[in-house]
Amino acid sequence: MEGSYRRVVRAVLTRRDGAFAALLLAFIIVACLCAPLYATLNGLDPFSSDIAGTTVRNGQRVDLMQPNDNPLHLGLSPIGPDWRPGPYVLGADSQGRDVAARVLYGGRNSLLIASSSALFCLCLAACLGICAGYFGGWIDLILSRILDMLWAIPVYLFAISLSVVTVGHGIRLGFITIGADNLLIPIGIIALVYVPYAARPFRARALSLSQAGFVMAARGMGASDFRILWREILPGLMPTMAVLAPLVMALCMLAESALSFLSLGVQAPAASWGTIIQDGEGLLYTRPAVAIAPGVAIVLTVLALNVLGNALRDQIDPKGAAR
Amino acid sequence: MTVLLEAKNLSKHYRLSHGETLRAVSDVSLVVHCGEALALVGESGCGKSTLGRTLIGLGAPSSGEVFFEGERISSLSDRALRRWRPRMQMVFQDSSSTFNPRRTIGDTLAEPMRIHGRTGIADRIAMLLEQVGLSSSVLSRYPHEFSGGQRQRLNIARALMLGPDLLVADEPTSALDVSVQAQIVNLLRDLRNSLGVACVFISHDLAVVRQMADRIAVMYLGRIVEEGDVLAVLEAPAHPYTRALLNAVPRPDRPLPPSLKGDVPSPIHPPQGCAFHTRCPLAQPRCSQERPELHRIAEGRTVACHYPLL
Numbered sequence: 001m002e003g004s005y006r007r008v009v010r011a012v013l014t015r016r017d018g019a020f021a022a023l024l025l026a027f028i029i030v031a032c033l034c035a036p037l038y039a040t041l042n043g044l045d046p047f048s049s050d051i052a053g054t055t056v057r058n059g060q061r062v063d064l065m066q067p068n069d070n071p072l073h074l075g076l077s078p079i080g081p082d083w084r085p086g087p088y089v090l091g092a093d094s095q096g097r098d099v100a101a102r103v104l105y106g107g108r109n110s111l112l113i114a115s116s117s118a119l120f121c122l123c124l125a126a127c128l129g130i131c132a133g134y135f136g137g138w139i140d141l142i143l144s145r146i147l148d149m150l151w152a153i154p155v156y157l158f159a160i161s162l163s164v165v166t167v168g169h170g171i172r173l174g175f176i177t178i179g180a181d182n183l184l185i186p187i188g189i190i191a192l193v194y195v196p197y198a199a200r201p202f203r204a205r206a207l208s209l210s211q212a213g214f215v216m217a218a219r220g221m222g223a224s225d226f227r228i229l230w231r232e233i234l235p236g237l238m239p240t241m242a243v244l245a246p247l248v249m250a251l252c253m254l255a256e257s258a259l260s261f262l263s264l265g266v267q268a269p270a271a272s273w274g275t276i277i278q279d280g281e282g283l284l285y286t287r288p289a290v291a292i293a294p295g296v297a298i299v300l301t302v303l304a305l306n307v308l309g310n311a312l313r314d315q316i317d318p319k320g321a322a323r
Numbered sequence: 324m325t326v327l328l329e330a331k332n333l334s335k336h337y338r339l340s341h342g343e344t345l346r347a348v349s350d351v352s353l354v355v356h357c358g359e360a361l362a363l364v365g366e367s368g369c370g371k372s373t374l375g376r377t378l379i380g381l382g383a384p385s386s387g388e389v390f391f392e393g394e395r396i397s398s399l400s401d402r403a404l405r406r407w408r409p410r411m412q413m414v415f416q417d418s419s420s421t422f423n424p425r426r427t428i429g430d431t432l433a434e435p436m437r438i439h440g441r442t443g444i445a446d447r448i449a450m451l452l453e454q455v456g457l458s459s460s461v462l463s464r465y466p467h468e469f470s471g472g473q474r475q476r477l478n479i480a481r482a483l484m485l486g487p488d489l490l491v492a493d494e495p496t497s498a499l500d501v502s503v504q505a506q507i508v509n510l511l512r513d514l515r516n517s518l519g520v521a522c523v524f525i526s527h528d529l530a531v532v533r534q535m536a537d538r539i540a541v542m543y544l545g546r547i548v549e550e551g552d553v554l555a556v557l558e559a560p561a562h563p564y565t566r567a568l569l570n571a572v573p574r575p576d577r578p579l580p581p582s583l584k585g586d587v588p589s590p591i592h593p594p595q596g597c598a599f600h601t602r603c604p605l606a607q608p609r610c611s612q613e614r615p616e617l618h619r620i621a622e623g624r625t626v627a628c629h630y631p632l633l
Contacts, residue, residue: 212420212423213420214420214421214422214423216381217413217415217481219381220379220381220408220413221408221412221434221435221438221481222404222405222406222408222435223434224402225401227438231426231434232423235426236423236425
């Protein structure tokens with residue numbers, strides 16, 4: 001077993017789909033981490049409105065907001081993309097902010113929320129799944145039924161309901177106060193709604209491990225339940241964790257975009273891919289790039305995560321590949 | 324000889340999902356003395372493994388009691404039982420699943436000592452590895468790197484780590500090649516002689532039992548049908564089932580006698596009367612109505628049969 005993780009990583013990276021997904025994901029993450037680089041190099045502030053601002057196009061200074069060329073629209077339209085490196089490469093949004101910079105900064109929030117809610121979700125799901133699978137009996141019965149009930153509620157409906165309740169005024173638990181604009185709120189909500197989905201494989205794995213000979217041997221040696229869970233069962237759940245992580249992160253990313261699009265996730269002035277799509281909604285006919293750019297970013301990230309997850313599953317759990 | 328372990332009217336029943344009950348072990352009473360080797364023999368599915376596990380508290384009995392050095396351990400909580408665990412250890416049948424594939428052998432062998440907060444782990448491991456005939460180079464390796472025989476040696480070493488007074492060996496040789504079987508049997512016998520540990524040896528191999536055990540208890544369908552000194556029982560069986568088991572062993576000096584007819588009845592619906600009467604060549608009408616109790620027929624010899632062969 002030693003070095004088995006290294007072996008799996010190498011196997012995934014030598015597959016064409018695995019390498020493609022890993023490269024794509026790495027590119028997206030590095031690009032988003034480099035957001036301040038793009039913003040400072042071009043002297044941009046992606047978080048404040050700049051309707052009266054100007055930029056340089058083809059050597060000429062032009063206004064960011066220009067008279068509308070579409071007879072159906074009145075007033076001003078933001079400047080469009082010019083596809084050349086430099087400021088406003090993807091144009092500006094209705095507030096005169098650089099779309100490319102906002103997509104990069106928004107990506108940081110989207111990735112942060114998706115990865116931390118996936119982490120929260122997997123940890124919580126692992127705890128519940130282990131308890132249900134290992135202890136069995138009425139503990140399993142109660143936990144499984146509760147999770148089934150939660151899973152019966154459509155995920156997005158559940159997430160939206162929770163957000164509507166919490167987003168307006170934050171959460172106050174005794175002396176702990178979480179502000180309405182705190183990222184912990186969308187992270188917690190998204191993590192919570194996918195717990196029933198992720199807990200099921202953990203429960204199944206813990207159930208089969210708890211009947212393994214070495215668990216009986218540990219019990220015969222006098223190990224406590226906690227020790228058995230911690231030292232015998234938990235290491236055996238790591239493959240499940242590795243396979244689920246990218247898949248759950250992809251789901252979380254989609255949920256985050258949906259909530260943010262509905263103004264129930266990331267709150268202004270902060271941005272995420274979902275809020276930028278919402279910004280672009282009103283400009284869909286004149287400046288479609290504003291909505292399409294974050295949309296493409298979401299599609300590529302979710303695609304890369306899913307492909308990576310499938311490649312990992314094929315390597316770690318070859319029998320599951322047939323399913 | 325002082326009594327180490329005593330089971331009184333021990334039963335282990337499993338409730339099946341459709342409301343039926345599987346009677347794996349029914350009303351078994353037995354005694355293991357200090358330093359003695361007791362063999363539990365019988366066909367697959369007769370409940371001998373379940374009995375072995377229940378004896379050392381791996382799974383609570385449905386009814387009946389188990390006493391270890393006079394202390395009733397069958398009613399202890401899991402936490403209270405943990406204090407007794409070092410005294411009684413088990414060698415499991417399938418050595419491939421009894422080691423966690425993700426932990427090194429050294430880690431696994433040290434685990435029982437760590438659980439009970441013992442010190443001098445490295446010395447103890449080195450000593451036991453020597454006793455089971457393995458070098459200390461195995462410690463950094465993983466279970467799948469070993470052959471079945473080596474794993475079974477490690478299994479035995481682990482069971483002996485805490486210096487138990489009772490070892491329950493559940494078919495320790497059945498998953499091994501014949502040549503390796505002999506090594507493991509010799510190893511167990513040597514260890515028993517040098518350490519003086521009492522042993523419950525579960526097996527269906529009468530040749531191995533003859534080498535290993537002092538006393539023998541023959542089980543059929545969850546009940547003990549005959550018990551006694553191993554040589555006496557194997558030379559002159561008193562129960563027709565014991566004789567059938569012995570007849571099933573091929574010998575060069577005689578043609579194989581006719582074997583038993585039919586299959587073992589289901590432990591979900593055991594027959595009325597004597598459980599063996601459906602297959603017994605000597606069955607009488609009484610056998611299907613009245614269950615024979617274990618009774619003494621000679622010094623240290625009991626049998627559950629209305630018409631014993633002795």
